Amino acid sequence: xxxxxxxxxxxxxxxxxxxxxxxxxxxxxxxxxxxxxxxxxxxxxxxxxxxxxxxxxxxxxxxxxxxxxxxxxxxxxxxxxxxxxxxxxxxxxxxxxxxxxxxxxxxxxxxxxxxxxxxxxxxxxxxxxxxxxxxxxxxxxxxxxxxxxxxxxxxxxxxxxxxxxxxxxxxxxxxxxxxxxxxxxxxxxxxxxxxxxxxxxxxxxxxxxxxxxxxxxxxxxxxxxxxxxxxxxxxxxxxxxxxxxxxxxxx
Amino acid sequence: xxxxxxxxxxxxxxxxxxxxxxxxxxxxxxxxxxxxxxxxxxxxxxxxxxxxxxxxxxxxxxxxxxxxxxxxxxxxxxxxxxxxxxxxxxxxxxxxxxxxxxxxxxxxxxxxxxxxxxxxxxxxxxxxxxxxxxxxxxxxxxxxxxxxxxxxxxxxxxxxxxxxxxxxxxxxxxxxxxxxxxxxxxxxxxxxxxxxxxxxxxxxxxxxxxxxxxxxxxxxxxxxxxxxxxxxxxxxxxxxxxxxxxxxxxxxxxxxxxxxxxxxxxxxxxxxxxxxxxxxxxxxxxxxxxxxxxxxxxxx
Numbered sequence: 001x002x003x004x005x006x007x008x009x010x011x012x013x014x015x016x017x018x019x020x021x022x023x024x025x026x027x028x029x030x031x032x033x034x035x036x037x038x039x040x041x042x043x044x045x046x047x048x049x050x051x052x053x054x055x056x057x058x059x060x061x062x063x064x065x066x067x068x069x070x071x072x073x074x075x076x077x078x079x080x081x082x083x084x085x086x087x088x089x090x091x092x093x094x095x096x097x098x099x100x101x102x103x104x105x106x107x108x109x110x111x112x113x114x115x116x117x118x119x120x121x122x123x124x125x126x127x128x129x130x131x132x133x134x135x136x137x138x139x140x141x142x143x144x145x146x147x148x149x150x151x152x153x154x155x156x157x158x159x160x161x162x163x164x165x166x167x168x169x170x171x172x173x174x175x176x177x178x179x180x181x182x183x184x185x186x187x188x189x190x191x192x193x194x195x196x197x198x199x200x201x202x203x204x205x206x207x208x209x210x211x212x213x214x215x216x217x218x219x220x221x222x223x224x225x226x227x228x229x230x231x232x233x234x235x236x237x238x239x240x241x242x243x244x245x246x247x248x249x250x251x
Numbered sequence: 252x253x254x255x256x257x258x259x260x261x262x263x264x265x266x267x268x269x270x271x272x273x274x275x276x277x278x279x280x281x282x283x284x285x286x287x288x289x290x291x292x293x294x295x296x297x298x299x300x301x302x303x304x305x306x307x308x309x310x311x312x313x314x315x316x317x318x319x320x321x322x323x324x325x326x327x328x329x330x331x332x333x334x335x336x337x338x339x340x341x342x343x344x345x346x347x348x349x350x351x352x353x354x355x356x357x358x359x360x361x362x363x364x365x366x367x368x369x370x371x372x373x374x375x376x377x378x379x380x381x382x383x384x385x386x387x388x389x390x391x392x393x394x395x396x397x398x399x400x401x402x403x404x405x406x407x408x409x410x411x412x413x414x415x416x417x418x419x420x421x422x423x424x425x426x427x428x429x430x431x432x433x434x435x436x437x438x439x440x441x442x443x444x445x446x447x448x449x450x451x452x453x454x455x456x457x458x459x460x461x462x463x464x465x466x467x468x469x470x471x472x473x474x475x476x477x478x479x480x481x482x483x484x485x486x487x488x489x490x491x492x493x494x495x496x497x498x499x500x501x502x503x504x505x506x507x508x509x510x511x512x513x514x515x516x517x518x519x520x521x522x523x524x525x526x527x528x529x530x531x532x533x534x535x536x537x538x539x540x541x542x543x544x545x546x547x548x549x550x551x
Contacts, residue, residue, distance in 0.1 A: 020373070023295070023298075024373075024375050027381045039384070066317060126307070127306070128379070131490055250473060
C-alpha cells in the first residue's frame with residue numbers, strides 16, 4: 001500500500017510539473033498560440049450572435065461615477081508633436097481623417113463640437129480586470145465618418161495616436177465598420193463635465209463601450225480607413241494586439 | 252420496469268478469484284471520456300484564471316473597482332530590511348504571505364511582486380495575453396464538454412436516476428452525514444449507488460458551480476453585458492461577477508479536494524480503474540444468479 005501510495009504521489013507530482021512545463025513550452029511554441037487563438041474567432045462570432053451589433057452597453061447614472069477615473073498605459077505622451085500641442089493648450093490640434101474616404105478632412109475640437117455634442121455614462125473594463133465608470137462627452141464616430149464619406153471597400157477604422165509605448169512604437173488601435181458605426185462609439189473630448197484630462201487621453205480619445213480598455217485609444221492624432229491592417233506596424237490591428245492580445249476585445 | 256442487466260462479471264475474475272470480489276462495469280465510456288476532459292479543462296482554467304487574476308490581484312463588489320474598497324487584495328510592500336513583503340488583505344485584516352501570495356519567486360528565483368505564485372499559474376511567468384488564450388480556449392472545451400455531459404446524462408437518464416435524490420435518499424441524509432464523518436463507506440452493491448451527499452455534491456457542482464462560473468465569466472464580457480446587464484446588476488455588478496467567478500473557482504478546488512480524498516479512502520486504485528476502464532470491483536462474492544437479477548448499477 002505504501003508502495004502504491006508513494007508511486008501515486010510521485011506520479012501526481014511528476015505529472016503536474018510536466019504539465020506545467022509543457023504548458024509553458026506550448027505558450028512559447030509557434031503552433032500553440034495559433035491553436036489556442038482559434039477561440040478568439042469563436043468568441044467573436046458567438047458573441048455577435050448572442051449580443052447583436054445593435055445591442056447597447058448599459059448606461060449608468062451620475063451616482064455611479066468612479067470618484068477617480070484611473071489612467072492606464074501612457075499618462076503623459078512625450079513625443080515632440082504632442083508636447084507642442086500641449087504647450088498651446090491643444091488650440092492647434094487637428095484630427096486628420098483619411099484613407100479610404102471620399103473627402104479627407106481635418107477637424108479641430110470645436111469643429112467636432114459643432115457636428116454634435118452627446119454624453120454617455122458607461123463602464124470601462126480593463127483587460128487586467130478592473131472597472132471604472134465615467135461620463136464621456138463627444139461626437140458619435142458615425143457622424144464624423146458621414147462627413148468624410150467612407151468608401152465601400154473600407155473595412156476597418158484605424159486610430160493612430162500621439163503616445164509611444166516604446167520609442168518608435170506609437171499606440172494604435174482599430175475597430176471594424178459596424179463597431180465604428182455603433183451609436184455608443186464616440187470620439188470623446190470630455191470626461192465628467194470637464195475637458196479630457198491628459199492622463200485619460202486629451203485632447204481626443206475613442207470610446208467603444210462594448211470592448212475592453214485597450215481598444216479605447218487615447219491621444220488620437222489621425223484616423224485612417226483601410227481595407228486591411230496587415231501593413232500597419234505588427235499587422236495585428238493594434239499595439240497590444242501586436243503583443244498577443246485579441247483584436248476582438250469583447251471578452 | 253426492470254431494465255436489462257447492466258452488471259457484467261468478468262468470467263476470469265469471478266471464477267478464479269471469487270474471494271476478492273467481482274468486477275462490475277460501472278461507468279460507460281462517454282462518461283469516462285467527459286470526466287477526464289473535464290479534469291484537464293478545469294485544471295487549465297483554474298491556473299490560467301489565476302494568471303489573469305494576477306493582472307489585477309484584488310476583488311471588489313459592485314460595478315467599479317475603487318482603490319481602497321477591495322474585499323481581497325494580494326499586495327506587496329517594502330519591508331524595513333529593504334526586502335519585498337507579500338501581503339494578503341481580506342477586508343481590513345492584513346496577513347503577511349511572503350513566498351506564496353503577493354510576493355513569490357520569479358523565473359530567476361528572486362522575489363517578485365505577483366498575486367499567486369508561478370507554480371499555480373499558466374503560463375508560469377507573468378503573461379496575461381497568453382493566460383487569456385489558454386483560458387478562453389479551455390472555456391470552450393469546458394462548456395462544450397459540459398453540454399455534451401448534460402445532454403448525454405439526461406438522454407440516458409443517468410442524471411435523473413443516479414444524481415437526483417430519491418425520497419429514500421432524503422430520509423437517509425442524517426445517517427449519511429454521520430457515516431461520512433466517521434469515514435464509513437458502504438460496501439458491496441451499496442457502494443455502486445451514489446449516496447445522498449454524493450448526489451447533492453454532484454448536483455451543486457454541475458448545476459450551481461458549472462453553470463454559475465460560466466455565467467459569471469460571461470458577465471465580465473463587455474460585449475455580452477450589452478444583453479446580460481440584468482444578470483450583471485442582479486449579482487451586484489461586473490466586479491461582483493468577477494468576485495463570484497473567483498469564489499466558485501475555489502469552490503471547484505474544494506470539491507476536487509474532497510472528491511479526491513473520498514476516492515483515496517474508498518480505494519484509489521479501484522476507483523481510478525473504474526473511471527479509466529469502467530470496471531469497478533465490489534468486495535462481495537457473487538451468489539449464483541445475482542448478476543442476472545441486479546438492476547441498474549451503472550453510474551454513468
